[in-house]
Amino acid sequence: MSCSEVSRKFYLNRLHPKDILPNIKSGMRIALVVNAAWNVVNFRMPLLRALRDAGHQLLVVCPEDPAVVSIKQEGFRFLPLTTLERKGQNPLTDMRLLRELARIYRQEQIDLALQYTIKPVIYGSLAAPRTGTRVINTITGLGYAFINDGITQKIVKRLYRLALARAYRTFFQNEDDLNLFQQQRLIDPGSALLVPGSGVNTRHFGLTEITPEQQQRVLFIGRLLVDKGIYEFVEAASRLREKYPALTFTVVGAIDPNNPASVPSAVLEQWVNAGIIDYRGQLSDVRTAIAEAGLVVLPSYREGLPRVLLEAGAMGRPVVTTDVPGCRAVARPGLNGWIVPHKRADKLAEAIAVAVQLPHWEFVRIGLNGRKVIEDHYAEEHVIAVYRELIDDLNAD
Numbered sequence: 001m002s003c004s005e006v007s008r009k010f011y012l013n014r015l016h017p018k019d020i021l022p023n024i025k026s027g028m029r030i031a032l033v034v035n036a037a038w039n040v041v042n043f044r045m046p047l048l049r050a051l052r053d054a055g056h057q058l059l060v061v062c063p064e065d066p067a068v069v070s071i072k073q074e075g076f077r078f079l080p081l082t083t084l085e086r087k088g089q090n091p092l093t094d095m096r097l098l099r100e101l102a103r104i105y106r107q108e109q110i111d112l113a114l115q116y117t118i119k120p121v122i123y124g125s126l127a128a129p130r131t132g133t134r135v136i137n138t139i140t141g142l143g144y145a146f147i148n149d150g151i152t153q154k155i156v157k158r159l160y161r162l163a164l165a166r167a168y169r170t171f172f173q174n175e176d177d178l179n180l181f182q183q184q185r186l187i188d189p190g191s192a193l194l195v196p197g198s199g200v201n202t203r204h205f206g207l208t209e210i211t212p213e214q215q216q217r218v219l220f221i222g223r224l225l226v227d228k229g230i231y232e233f234v235e236a237a238s239r240l241r242e243k244y245p246a247l248t249f250t251v252v253g254a255i256d257p258n259n260p261a262s263v264p265s266a267v268l269e270q271w272v273n274a275g276i277i278d279y280r281g282q283l284s285d286v287r288t289a290i291a292e293a294g295l296v297v298l299p300s301y302r303e304g305l306p307r308v309l310l311e312a313g314a315m316g317r318p319v320v321t322t323d324v325p326g327c328r329a330v331a332r333p334g335l336n337g338w339i340v341p342h343k344r345a346d347k348l349a350e351a352i353a354v355a356v357q358l359p360h361w362e363f364v365r366i367g368l369n370g371r372k373v374i375e376d377h378y379a380e381e382h383v384i385a386v387y388r389e390l391i392d393d394l395n396a397d
Contacts, residue, residue: 027055027056027057028056028057028111028112028391028395029056029057029059029108029109029110029111029112030051030056030057030058030059030110030111030112030113030114030391031058031059031060031061031104031105031108031110031112031113031114031133032044032047032048032058032059032060032061032113032114032116033061033062033081033101033113033114033115033116033120033124034061034062034115034116034117034120035062035063035084035116035117035118035119035120036062036063036065036067036117037060037062037063037064037065037066037067037068037070037071037078038065038066038067039062039116039117040060040062040067040071041067041070041071042307043198043307044116044198045074046199046201046380046383046384047114047383047384047387048060048074048076049074050384050387050388051387051388051391052075052076054388056391058076058077059076059077059078059079059108059110060076060077060078060079061078061079061081061101061104062078062080062081062084062120063080063081063082063084064080068080079104079108081097081100081101081104082100083096083097083100084097084119084120094119094123097119097123098123098126098127099127101120101123101124101127101128102127102128102130102131105127105128105131105133106130106131110131110133111133111134112133112134112135112136112168112391112394113128113133113134113135113136114136114138114387115135115136115137115138116137116138116140117140118156121137121138121139121160121163121164121170122156122159122160122163123163124137125137125163125164125166125167126162126163126166128166128167129166134168134394135166135167135168136167136168136169136170136171136387136390136391136394137163137164137167137169137170137171138170138171138172138173138195139170139171139172139173139177139181139304140173140198140304140305141173141177141302141303141304141326142177142180142302142304157184157186160181160186160187161185161186161187164181164186164187164188164191165187165188167191168191168394169191169192169193169390170187170191170192170193171193171194171195171386172192172193172194172195172304173194173195173196173197173198173304173305173326174194174303174304174305174325174326174329175194175329176325176326176329177304177325177326178192178194180325193386193390195383195386195387196305196377196378196382196383196386197304197305197307197310197378197383198305198307198380198383199310199378199379199380199381199382199383199384200307200310200311200314200374200378200379200380201314201379201380202314202371202374202375202379202380204287205287205290205311205314205315206314206315207314207315207316207368207371208290208291208315208316210294210316210317210360210363210364210367212360214292214293214294215294215295215356215358215360215363216244216246216247216248216294216356217247217248217250217292217293217294217295218237218247218248218249218250218293218294218295218296218297218352218356219249219250219251219252219289219290219292219293219295219296219297219312220233220249220250220251220252220253220296220297220298221252221253221286221289221290221296221298221308221312222252222253222298222300222306222308223253223254223255223256223259223262224251224253224254224255224256224262224263224268225256225259225261225262225263226261226262226263226301227261227300227301227302228253228298228299228300228301229298229299229300229301229322229342229343229348230251230263230299231263231345232299232342232343232344232345232348233249233251233297233299233345233348234249234251234271234276234277235345235349236297236299236345236346236348236349236352237249237276237277238274238276239345239346239349240349240352240353241275241276243353244353244356247356248278249276249277249278250277250278250279250280250289250292250293251277251278251279251280252280252281252282252283252286252289253281253282254281254282255268286308286311287311287315290311290312290315290317291315293317294317294318294356294363295317295318295319295320295352295355295356296308296309296312296317296318296319296320297319297320297321297348297352298319298320298321298322298327299320299321299322299340299342299345299348300321300322300324300326300327300342301322301324301342301343302324302325302326303324303325303326303327304326305326305329305330305378306321306326306327306330309321309327309330309331310330310374310378312370313330313336313370313371313373313374313378314370314371314374314375315371316364316367316368316370316371317367317370318336318337318338318355318363318366318367318370319331319336319337319338319370320337320338320339320340320348320351320352320355321337321338321339321340322339322340322341322342323339323340323341323342324342327339330373330378332369332373335366335369335370335373336366336367336369336370336373337366337370338351338354338355
């Protein structure tokens with residue numbers, strides 16, 4: 001069975017990991033490259049541990065931030081990526097990033113680079129062939145530059161086309177993104193695979209009880225960006241608080257001052273002062289916030305595969321999200337939540353109202369269905385098994 005067939009069968013037919021886990025040859029020098037250390041700590045650590053346990057030598061390459069401490073405490077080697085500007089559009093800076101990645105791959109004699117997020121994917125893929133490094137990319141989402149029309153989008157698409165042609169394989173976290181890249185001829189269909197997101201640890205994010213009081217608590221978790229649907233969430237909250245004063249609306253997440261789509265701090269302060277939302281800031285561990293809430297809402301405009309919906313489902317929380325790529329892959333109307341059109345605060349408010357007014361036993365049942373969906377499709381061991389299968393194929397070449 002080819003890697004492509006394994007990936008699709010795993011993703012769609014719920015193979016148990018033990019059915020495809022191979023015996024992996026040891027000794028590959030693998031670099032994991034991403035745009036932020038916190039991304040490694042929050043999303044990539046289980047895969048790193050599994051590859052280390054399989055005998056591979058791991059190197060983490062990313063810009064330095066406070067999360068580097070956690071990477072080093074896990075015993076992984078770390079090299080800072082000094083030229084990566086996440087939102088920068090200076091081509092000279094990006095060329096320096098390409099040269100820096102090529103130098104790291106060459107000096108560290110990297111056999112395989114696992115690359116995540118737009119700039120590592122593009123410039124790492126362009127750098128790797130000149131160093132003899134193989135590349136496995138993961139498209140975790142399309143990002144601000146891709147989903148907004150204009151000259152930047154055209155440049156990004158051209159760069160993707162050039163870069164992905166040089167990769168060994170590229171994973172997509174939802175079928176919509178994979179189909180879009182194929183339709184626009186940004187990737188050879190033979191090198192594109194599906195993976196069920198970054199996975200979630202269903203033991204860490206365990207099932208917790210929902211009380212009738214908690215059913216009236218609505219939670220948003222995510223960066224405070226326009227395209228995460230934060231404005232629609234606040235507008236829906238404003239509408240519903242007038243009709244259902246017992247409802248509470250909590251926001252967890254950080255402002256991103258370097259992102260043009262970020263909510264201004266003055267606007268956030270207005271929402272809080274008006275009593276529309278309770279703002280908890282950025283949390284290193286969101287489990288308490290999810291456990292205290294009943295309903296988790298993500299009105300995003302587009303996602304790769306939203307981690308917050310996976311974590312909410314694992315803890316038995318019904319979800320309300322939007323009918324967009326990534327989000328609709330997780331939420332199943334009538335089973336574990338509700339789906340509404342994006343950019344429609346009125347429809348979002350209607351769905352929230354339906355959810356919080358359900359008989360409590362039915363609300364709990366929907367949450368339990370969500371837990372089952374996560375266990376069957378999105379547990380982290382599924383994701384690790386898919387990567388390990390592909391790496392084994394590469395190592396056997």
